[in-house]
Amino acid sequence: MSDTATSSVETLPATLRPAISPAQRSQIINIVRRAARAEIMPRFRRLSDGDIRTKSGADDLVTDADTKAEAMIARALQIAFPSALVIGEEAVAAKPSLLDGIADAQLAFHIDPVDGTWNFANGLALFGVIIAATRYGKPVFGLIYDPVGDDWAVADEEMLPQLQRSFGAARDLKVAMGKPIEELSGIIPLGLFPKDKQAELAATFPGFSRISTLRCSAHEYRMLAQGNYDFSLTGLLHPWDHAAGALIAQRAGAHVEMLDGGDYSAARQTGHLLIAPDKATWNKLKKVFSFLIAEPNTETK
16 A cells, blocks of 8 residues: 555544443333433422422423432443533532533533423423433434333434334324425424514414424424424434434434534523424425524624
């Protein structure tokens, strides 16, 4: 081999090993299922008034199930992955600076112990547990677990997304096919968008077949990955809500991109994530929602 060829080989980027092995994938699923059995389901429809508290507002709730399950999951993940950054939704509520480490973390876990807490606290069986792993902000593993049905959507860098359960055959996940705008069904949580944009955003709704929100990112992403919804547009970018779902949807065939351009990163804290069945549909939707893109600051100093 010539010196030139040798030099070219040496400068090729090294192939990274998968962040999560199949054995570790199974371990994480088992951690989540144990936490759900121990801390979440025994409290479902059994919460007293003292077990439910508010955070940023009357609809932003936290329960003992959230805090206890997060502590149990975080502890188990830290033991299994001692060098990883482990971030839980409730831990960030107490210490927001935890988010600052995501971009530089070779491996970070994001925990939403009870996604859909309002539903859970009000006795609705529409909640889930979300676990994502990221490498320098990029999602590399996603798990969305339904404690009521004891089944889960899961994907990583190598495996195609599946809906799995403790018994029976797994089912591959595949997003919907692209179609005309007026035939699309979407997920848009209107109340999570800036107040000054909500009226204009709501005015787009009649142009679609159906716009919904389930108050639960876990089940919204599961429905999207199964092709039951066509697209989703996020209001906020909390990584525990979206990192797992973005990966699962992408691996299920969706086009996943920030509305203002670029790949999704769990390190990003502002902007809107738009997920569509394909790039062509995504482009059509971007034109509809372009008014949400912040204008660059053109002031001169």
